[in-house]
Amino acid sequence: MKKLFTILFVLAFTLPATAQQMIIEKNGSNNEIVNLENLKQITFSGTIVNVEQTNGAKSSTSMSAINAISFGDYTSIGQVRPADGELVAYISSDEIAVNCEAGNLVTIYNIVGTQVLSVRIGADYGSISIANLPKGIYIVKAGNRTAKIVRR
Secondary structure, three states: OHHHHHHHHHHHOOOOOOOOEEEEEEOOOOOEEEEHHHEEEEEEEOOEEEEEEOOOOEEEEEHHHEEEEEEEOOOOOOOOOOOOOOOOEEEOOOEEEEOOOOOOEEEEEEOOOOEEEEEEOOOOOEEEEOOOOOOEEEEEEEOOEEEEEEEO
16 A cells, blocks of 8 residues: 555646646545646555645545546636626537627537637527537536536
């Protein structure tokens, strides 16, 4: 166990510069996400992993409660601020209709955050062809609103 965490510790300092976050996947649903720019240090005390951030926030987690620690740039979508009204994307087999005003730019990202399509809507509830997209989970963004769609 110590060897695994030693390897993780070494990897933390050899990551490419594109890594933006550290995610500690815990048993249950309380995963811890730390932006690497805010990470001050990771230390190990017996079977406890201690994470300290530059803003003074600290957390401690038992190694037995950790499923995985991973580093990466998890999305290029960025932080989306909540807006009045929810973005709704109605999906059929080869197209989606999005409830946004005419002239809005609608961008579709795959699950890893890579932009796969960008279309300016011509009418309210504009229709967008997704026939060329493979089956999968996508994030639709219009203005500062987002919706998740699943193409089956």
